[in-house]
Amino acid sequence: MKKFKLSKRLQKLPPYLFAEIDRQKKELKEKGIDFIDLSIGDPDILAPQSVVRGLYNCAKIKENQKYSLDQGKESLRRAIKNWFYERFNVNLDEDKEILPLIGSKEGLVHFPLAFVNNNEYIIIPNPSYPGYRGAAIFSGAKIYELPLFKKNHFLPELDKIPLSIRNKAKIIYINYPNNPTTVVAPFDFLENLVKFCTKYGIILVYDNAYSEIYFEEKPHSVLEVDGAREIAIEFHSFSKTFCMTGFRIGWAAGNQNLIKGLLKVKTNIDSGIFGAIQDAATLALEKEKKYVENLRKVFKERRDVFIEGLHNKGFNDAIAQATFYVWVKLPPKIRSSIEFVKKLMQEKRIIATAGIGFGKYGEGFVRFALTVEVEVLKKALLIL
Numbered sequence: 001m002k003k004f005k006l007s008k009r010l011q012k013l014p015p016y017l018f019a020e021i022d023r024q025k026k027e028l029k030e031k032g033i034d035f036i037d038l039s040i041g042d043p044d045i046l047a048p049q050s051v052v053r054g055l056y057n058c059a060k061i062k063e064n065q066k067y068s069l070d071q072g073k074e075s076l077r078r079a080i081k082n083w084f085y086e087r088f089n090v091n092l093d094e095d096k097e098i099l100p101l102i103g104s105k106e107g108l109v110h111f112p113l114a115f116v117n118n119n120e121y122i123i124i125p126n127p128s129y130p131g132y133r134g135a136a137i138f139s140g141a142k143i144y145e146l147p148l149f150k151k152n153h154f155l156p157e158l159d160k161i162p163l164s165i166r167n168k169a170k171i172i173y174i175n176y177p178n179n180p181t182t183v184v185a186p187f188d189f190l191e192n193l194v195k196f197c198t199k200y201g202i203i204l205v206y207d208n209a210y211s212e213i214y215f216e217e218k219p220h221s222v223l224e225v226d227g228a229r230e231i232a233i234e235f236h237s238f239s240k241t242f243c244m245t246g247f248r249i250g251w252a253a254g255n256q257n258l259i260k261g262l263l264k265v266k267t268n269i270d271s272g273i274f275g276a277i278q279d280a281a282t283l284a285l286e287k288e289k290k291y292v293e294n295l296r297k298v299f300k301e302r303r304d305v306f307i308e309g310l311h312n313k314g315f316n317d318a319i320a321q322a323t324f325y326v327w328v329k330l331p332p333k334i335r336s337s338i339e340f341v342k343k344l345m346q347e348k349r350i351i352a353t354a355g356i357g358f359g360k361y362g363e364g365f366v367r368f369a370l371t372v373e374v375e376v377l378k379k380a381l382l383i384l
């Protein structure tokens, strides 16, 4: 059989972190070995009942069984507008500043295709959600890695980006509440970020997928900052807020030219989001405020139990400010996060994610996802 060579573009992509973890889990399952999975950010909690019912009922509507508008239904865009206004006090134009997506990942990864030419620079944080690297490689961009250090509370030092990069970078990806480090960005950081992007003409792609999974201070939208709507596009997700990961729906909001560019890419790639999913998502935004409040309570309890348990096991340096992850600094005697998680899987049957999987500055850390019930977390802590 002829062996077709992957494109240079695809050869550059590292194996997708969670695909690799999935492969390892499958191997354990095939051998009939039980394990506790604290690796991937897929909540174990059911989506709201009303949303599931809505999906079922709306799937029966003929219009929903046809191609849907690329721009998304007006009813959904209006629900997003209202939600955004209530949550962030930002009044968006639902026709020009909001675009529903097939999950935020879809938009985050397609976005540079609209604005970046070969060999132009995209700045991505390190460690970070792996999607940004893929996005940069697909668009033919060069990557500048922006380290996130614990000593800076995992906020990037924008003034350390060399002038030569600032002047030619097209896009910067920023994500708070942050995966994997869990931290929330203070408002003055967002103000500086907007100033920085405005000064150097860099598009700000702000990933706010975890905006509703917080325990103390409420995360902001970058669109609250004066001037942000000139240079920023922000991404939101139904996956984390309403545990709708499998539904595949999210949205982008922000500068109208940036939204228009992304829409042009999408029009040429997909043909809209299943109408019933859009209707279900509309229901979630309009009717399920209590659900999200309760979700925060559930994750807070898990977080508190897990952090205390980690302390008792000698992992004193664990952070879980927001999101449903815990980012744990490994003791200095543990040299490699990959070796640590391998051992954890082989000896304790617990699956976690090695920090280095999120980029080289993630080395020395491990990420646990609190996507199992408290009882299971307690069991994990006993054997850890």
Ligand SMILES: Cc1ncc(COP(=O)(O)O)c(C=O)c1O
Binding pocket: 041, 102, 103, 104, 105, 106, 129, 175, 178, 179, 207, 209, 236, 237, 238, 239, 245, 249, 250
């Ligand atoms: C930081 C971040 N952004 C975006 C996503 C993508 O979410 P979705 O495509 O399900 O909306 C994830 C998923 O884990 C994430 O962690």
